[in-house]
Amino acid sequence: MVTRLRERTTTSVDERIAAALTHMQPRVLLGNGQLGYRTTVETTIDVVLGDGSDPAAPREQIKLTSLESEIAIPDPVLLSDGSLRFDWETYRFITTGVSTVLFGTDTPIRILMGRGVDPMIRPTLGHCLVPADVTFGTVPVPCVSEVNLVVETPFGRLHNRGPAIMRAMVTSVPPIGEAFIQQGVVKLYSEEGDEIATKEATASTLTGIISS
Secondary structure, three states: OHHHHHHHHHHHHHHHHHHHHOOEOOOEEOOOOOEEEEEEEEEEEEEEEOOOOOOOOOEEEEEEEEEEEEEEOOOOEEOOOOOEEEEEEEEEEEEEEEEOOOOOOOEEEEEEEOOOOOOOOOOEEEEEEEOOOOOEOOEOEEEEEEEOOEEEEOOEEEEOOOOEEEEEEEOOEOOEOOOEEEOOOEEEEOOOOOEEEEEEEEEEEEEEEEOO
């Protein structure tokens, strides 16, 4: 009886993971040797100089495009409470845009994330949880990403001290077309430790998969 119970449990686990994998696009081998995706990404950020407390401080919305990012995603795992968990790491992300207000006229800026860009950048990690009573792909499930970034500007390289929390509700992996939204505000500091700007809002959306 114990053997049969174990067989049924193993079959149930395998079926649940197999069902989840049907909502994952085929993965490719990334530069770090892991399986994952190369994607295009569109990002919009709202930035104000200083700590955001001065309503007269210069502010700007900047649109940025990444023509290739790398996201490492292993197979999902089944947790003890019956939920499924997808983990990922944004291994390489470079997105470019143009500032016309804060950093000068038609001034290029870049946002960098991931250890594949610079091993000194803290990793950007995320996960999705699929509750035990939900079949992945049938209803949106919560995902969170903890983002550590570097912004290259004429003021030098700016960074956040603690991870920026981005959340989304998704139905597939990778979540093409489903926006991750910044929670709260994110302070940006210079390499000398001075507070330079505040990222008041961010929306980032994977727009496509690069097949190879």
